[in-house]
Amino acid sequence: MPSSLLFLIASLIWGSTFWAITLQLGQVPPSVSVVYRFALASAALFAWCKLRGDKLTLSWRAQRWTILQGCATFGLSYICTYSAEQYLVSALVAVLFALMVFWNPLISRLVLGTPLSWRTWAAGSVAVSGVILLFYQSIGNAIRDILAGGQGHFLFGLILALTATLASSFGNVVVVKVRQQSPNVLLTMAWGMLWGTLLVALWALATGERFMAPPTARYWAGLIYLSLFGSVIAFACFFTLIDRIGSHKAVYIGVVTPVISVLLSIRLEHFRPGILEWAGMVLCLGSVAWALRTPTPARTVVAIDPDLLKKAS
Secondary structure: OOHHHHHHHHHHHHHHHHHHHHHHOOOOOHHHHHHHHHHHHHHHHHHHHHHOOOOOOOOHHHHHHHHHHHHHHHHHHHHHHHHHOOOOOHHHHHHHHOOHHHHHHHHHHHHHOOOOOHHHHHHHHHHHHHHHHHHHHHHHHHHHHHHOOOOOHHHHHHHHHHHHHHHHHHHHHHHHHHHHHOOOHHHHHHHHHHHHHHHHHHHHHHOOOOOOOOOOHHHHHHHHHHHHHHHHHHHHHHHHHHHHHOHHHHOOHHHHHHHHHHHHHHHHOOOOOOHHHHHHHHHHHHHHHHHHOOOOOOOOOOOOOHHHHHHHO
């Protein structure tokens, strides 16, 4: 499948998954919903690999990196994402995930020693300015709420969302190590989701969350869409793109996804961003696009010796 089509599929699916998560909120504890989602997705991937005739085991060297990647990407990141959407509009969480464009190279620098360009630093500064504008009024309202004796849930949701983006970026960088040990994208995804599921299940049990059967058709619809489309298909496209073009280019999906998510939130969640919010989103997403734009190669000027021209004539 062409990389352009992989990019389009992942963008369209993930652009809608931030809203689809809201279909599961308020009915089942967030951590339990994450367990259901990735348990179903992992089972589907293992079945897919079995039908292809793949060997379902991995070497311990590969498994170590898969555990780390799975716990970060499918465990911590999604616990925080589901919990954050209890306090933030899904579009705002999606916009924050665009910051992965900057977290990825920063974490890659720390973990793999990859150099950082001036463009990354400059665009990152602009993106942070955009995020400040985007959340300026809401943060001010939350602070006033805390001073008046409230709980400031918005700030808690913002911290959770930022933690989710960092965890996802760390997992994206670790994928490079996973690919070095095993080229089978679907199998390593299956194991990663399984390890993430186990981590979240332990967390849910430790915090006393109750496992219950999904109560409504609305919840089931969200669960099936998120598990099969949002997890299996979209992640398969995304990790294949990382393998082909690198994580720093694959996360360009982070520019398209929030745009789709914002449009859905306006239509389905009655999200009405003001001037500051629009300006913040434009700055944030614009800086992401700028950071990922490939610089035009410098033109090479070849100097020709006049004496050679004379000899040739």
